[in-house]
Amino acid sequence: MYNDCILTAEQAKLSIRRIAYQIYEDNTNEKRLVIAGVMSNGNQVAKSISKVLRSISDIEVIDCKIHIDKKNPQNKIQTSIDTTVYENHSVVIVDDVLHTGSTLIYSVRHFLQVSLSQCKVAVLINRNHKKFPIKADYKGLSLSTSMQEHVEIVCKNNTFEGYLT
Numbered sequence: 001m002y003n004d005c006i007l008t009a010e011q012a013k014l015s016i017r018r019i020a021y022q023i024y025e026d027n028t029n030e031k032r033l034v035i036a037g038v039m040s041n042g043n044q045v046a047k048s049i050s051k052v053l054r055s056i057s058d059i060e061v062i063d064c065k066i067h068i069d070k071k072n073p074q075n076k077i078q079t080s081i082d083t084t085v086y087e088n089h090s091v092v093i094v095d096d097v098l099h100t101g102s103t104l105i106y107s108v109r110h111f112l113q114v115s116l117s118q119c120k121v122a123v124l125i126n127r128n129h130k131k132f133p134i135k136a137d138y139k140g141l142s143l144s145t146s147m148q149e150h151v152e153i154v155c156k157n158n159t160f161e162g163y164l165t
Helices: 009-026 041-056 102-111
Strands: 004-007 032-038 060-067 090-098 118-126 138-142 151-156 159-164
Touching (some): 004 138, 009 138, 041 151
Antiparallel strands (some): 004 159
């Protein structure tokens, strides 16, 4: 059972909208923008961001799923689109929670194997406990927690809630 709600569905919705506007502001000169979500919750957040981006801009928004083994992120990463789709374009990698940074840093590494216009990171909750040198360029909520506390995003009916357990 979930203890403390740290991000309500309404707060998450507003955060996603704000993140989408920030992404748009940083990419006004781009013709194509790839929103790449880490499976599975990160991809759900990414789809929500993409939906807002499509409603506020005329940039071509391409959705991409990132399949990464979170226990062994050095294993081969699979994406739902070919590298030719995002080469020389802007990519935003999205996850639900930035814990240690390992998933995101290996995801960034994967995308940097080709030339990009830019590569940024978006998360719904940034835990401030990184083990790797990665930062969230766009974040819904920054939260300082102990290493024993766990942050979980619950996705249901296209809404998100964050809990501290």
